[in-house]
Amino acid sequence: MATDIRTSELKSPIDVAEYLFRRLHEVGVRGVHGVPGDYNLVALDYIPKVGLNWVGNCNELNAGYAADGYARVKGISAVVTTFGVGELSLLNAIAGGYSEYVPIVHIVGTPSTLSQRDGMLLHHTLGNGNFEVFANMSQNISCAMAKLNDPHDAAMLIDNAIRECWVQSRPVYITLPTDMVQKKIEGEKLKIPIDISFPPNPAEKEDYVVGVVLKYLHAAKNPVIIVDACAIRHRALDEVHELVEKSGLPTFVAPMGKGAVNETLPNYGGVYAGSGSNAGVAERVESSDLVLTIGSIKSDFNTAGFTYRVSQLSTIDFHSTYMRVRYSEYPGVSMHGVLRKVTTRMGKLNIQAGPAPDNSIAKKDQGMSQGELITHDWLWPRVGQWLQPDDIVITETGTANFGIWETKFPKGVTALSQVLWGSIGYSVGACQGAALAAKETGSRRTILFVGDGSFELTAQEVSTMIRNDLKPIIFVICNEGYTIERYIHGMDASYNDIQQWKYKDLVGVFGADPKRSKTYQVKAKQEMEDLFKDENFCSAPYLQFVELYMPKEDAPKALKLTAEASAKTNAKE
């Protein structure tokens, strides 16, 4: 049991919960996701008090996904759950954040330290007096833990957790027992801003690595850059952009790096993913004598089934905690400082241009005759023509997150997708979080592409979007079930079918005002064209929901290749 701090000893006494939420406010959190429960109710009272806004999700998994989406747009997020039942419901979302480097502060309201000490037989326990089980389950998917069992170290633990969350860009886990919420601690600490800066590289070591990088860079005849997820997640995009713009090197993105660079730059060349690359990209990248990868994650789906054909002997890898030049590793040197110095010092490089993607639709796909069905080959470049600068685009695991490889973005687009973790249903929650972040920061459009199968996992979060007056444009790809799975195994298996819903009618069921929302059904290319040209639709004045019908067995090329590779890996003996 915690011993109290004598309030008279404190200069500006502040309650533990208030301290926590004020720190979250300080690092940029405004909307707090989660679901109430009796072990967190008193803590929730502090949220409006410190200028935060309670979102109130339908369930915890969706809240976790929403927190992930919010963090990817705003930089960090917070989600509050209740002990046991609440926290376990979103472990999948937290694991996704861990896997994909998303900074989510997960706060769990727990039974009081007294009840825990006494091993009371409380609701939401396993009935065995063990109050540590759930925290242990979160440990492997959190980069820091803070159990606020004592006012004496609560502030320190909170600051540490938020710092680690930000710097490591991964989830942290904080428990707040009911009897700690209102315990007084020193508020003076809040006057010193929380330190969330990246530690700089050791100068000599950094200079050494920069020298090595420059040596290879200057010797290279046709170097290229590939930007990937960790450049985004470890907040190195400014550094990356300076390098890309100043060097003029042909620059590509891996699928998980979509949105990392300005795709309207003349030296932007498209998506590299081995055999799943954009037209002309694999040829250009694989014939290069030096590939700079920045924040690379070479996972199966990010490489169209491990089909990279780039030799490590002609590769320099920039990472957040180490650098690698060919086979030489330099631990403890992060990409940030190296990128900055390389850009400053590089001088003139040899440049051989690469392909220039342009969202043009292949001849074979241009047909617009009456009732002509919407295909993936047609859709995704067309979406690229339709998108606007600064849009937020979320694509779900399935045909959508492979299709988007063929979409060239306008400037400033943020792309959300779980290419590594790949939990379906994610995108609907993430859309809620992203749309809230968009609302907080200005007037970015939030656009979701989600498969009908995935949508059914988490559909109710459309209700939370309505509740919070968010204005996403939601496209549900209606193709009669799990098309991506069909391509892996069981093309006609009934387990890949789903119950068909009247998807768009959910908007009304969830209580949207018909004057402040609109739904559409689109079954042919021409209808899609009309919608893309509808100014009211494009201005995203309120929540819009589009049923987008596509053939059951149609899929983007990259998906077909990746699915085939996955089936082989699964079956390999």
Add this chain to the structure above:
Amino acid sequence: MATDIRTSELKSPIDVAEYLFRRLHEVGVRGVHGVPGDYNLVALDYIPKVGLNWVGNCNELNAGYAADGYARVKGISAVVTTFGVGELSLLNAIAGGYSEYVPIVHIVGTPSTLSQRDGMLLHHTLGNGNFEVFANMSQNISCAMAKLNDPHDAAMLIDNAIRECWVQSRPVYITLPTDMVQKKIEGEKLKIPIDISFPPNPAEKEDYVVGVVLKYLHAAKNPVIIVDACAIRHRALDEVHELVEKSGLPTFVAPMGKGAVNETLPNYGGVYAGSGSNAGVAERVESSDLVLTIGSIKSDFNTAGFTYRVSQLSTIDFHSTYMRVRYSEYPGVSMHGVLRKVTTRMGKLNIQAGPAPDNSIAKKDQGMSQGELITHDWLWPRVGQWLQPDDIVITETGTANFGIWETKFPKGVTALSQVLWGSIGYSVGACQGAALAAKETGSRRTILFVGDGSFELTAQEVSTMIRNDLKPIIFVICNEGYTIERYIHGMDASYNDIQQWKYKDLVGVFGADPKRSKTYQVKAKQEMEDLFKDENFCSAPYLQFVELYMPKEDAPKALKLTAEASAKTNAKE
């Protein structure tokens, strides 16, 4: 990596997946719950092959809840998920099964043993090559683990897991790597039925304990029986019924024991839960000089906030792994054998009758004037009058699972509720599982009472009910949000509000045939009366969905008491 068994060495070669599903069929599983994923697709092909039926849930958490509901009706259940994303999504449901002693076989399709050995950077991993993390998270909430990494011990591990699941009545965790699914093992083993019998008590020890029990029983002037959850979960209901009927002792149930005994017996006395007991019950129980508790779980919500007033000095506790007489414990003696012998040997006992509950509605609640609102005090006894023998009744954490304490059941009713674990949303999934079990076994009605707040967590599983042509009667209690939470803290706090849905319209949105489903809206007592008297409604010919409006601040008495106690426990310093 697993070494192969030479098929020529096998008398009746059978694939690992087929062996597993045949064993599940043998112990009574017919419907298999879950969600496909590429790591389990090939395994799913075996399900129809062995005469099982794939349910195809909307998401994994709901599948887990459904498996829980199915197991509570059919005795055991199985749920199949995919690695990482799938399995983590239902940890909450599995933890619920662990907490409340529900036998669920959780089968996870994992990457191949080869991919795991090579630490491949696959989708659904944390990206760190660690393939054990998720299994470790399940370990604390599973009573056995079976990692089928080798054909040589696969059959043994499967048999062991299913046996432990049944006997301990708790979830088990089985991993099935993609490259193991089709590995050949000895099918001859299937000819020997799997042993799921309870080990008998050591005879001498059992006789000794029986002697002690009888000594106190014979000496007692007015003994009573309280039956609780573990009598149900550890399959001791036959033994309990013999004791109850043959002895004629006044018999009560704890809330978690609702449905354990035939409530139409003359010696059934109602629900005992301390200060939350049915009228007259606390007085009778607490004045007894000997209380036999059978399968007792004295958790906060099961005792209306720890308000039992029964001395351990006048108590005999029957448990599945031990007996306790006053303060003397007898480990290793299970209730089953003891109950049988006590019943056989008890002879004549002193009997003082107890109260006789009868679903009568208190005078003050009988008003039926036009538009008279439905209150909890009126509803629950009225439900008792309406229920039929053998109904399955599911109540959600909230006003419903406290209200049901005031409902006296007809014979043969099975009651499902998570009084200890208390995860909201549970009941909707559980209703799907229970309704499927009902369909498989005959013509029992499945009736759900769920709060509007809880319903929103898992609403899409109504779609799965429709898909599987199930015929539950679903009552959604529409009371503008989290009433139970309001009573704990924040009566008017906005975090206890929810987005209002047009709940009943979901049935159409989820694709129900209007001729094979029906929805209702009930706002006044008289409307409820009419519905209860509607023969078509009562015959449950298809899925029916009722919006049942009740006042926001109305709650059953027992809930008010328990909520107050919880708020105190949470705040205690």
